[in-house]
Amino acid sequence: TVRDNVFSRNGWAIRLMANCTGNSFVRNIFTRNSFDVATNSTHNESWFSGNYWDSYRGHDIDRDGVGDVPYRPVRIFSFIVEKNPPALILLNSFFVALLDVTERVFPTVTPATLMDRSPLMRLPQEVEART
Secondary structure, X not given: OEEOOEEEOOOEEEXXXXXXXXXXXXXOEEEOOOEEEEEOOOOOEEXXXXXXXXXXXXXXXXXXXXXXXXXXXXXXXXXXXHHOHHHHHHOOOHHHHHHHHHHHHOOOOOOOOOOEOOOEOOOOHHHHHHO
């Protein structure tokens, strides 16, 4: 169980390899990372819940502080970099931005099970006080 951590300003905040199973990530904070979560597998045996993701763009209609739409933290570009590391030079390019938008609309490559079903909309108050 990985709980109550801050993953900030990293290249890869978390790299889940295919043989990583049974992990749970709860109430962690992910900010300003190039890749919040990366994996080399299309299957997932780990669980994410109640984390804050600075790149989450969902909504909170009932205003309970939890996003109404699950968040998929794996970017398709992380798969490309995993297979071809020199592609990392394209990280901030228009091409990668286009891939990110496409993946949000048509999530096809990233593991369907690798998502946070209850992402936080705001940083927890105790963390905001420290920053």
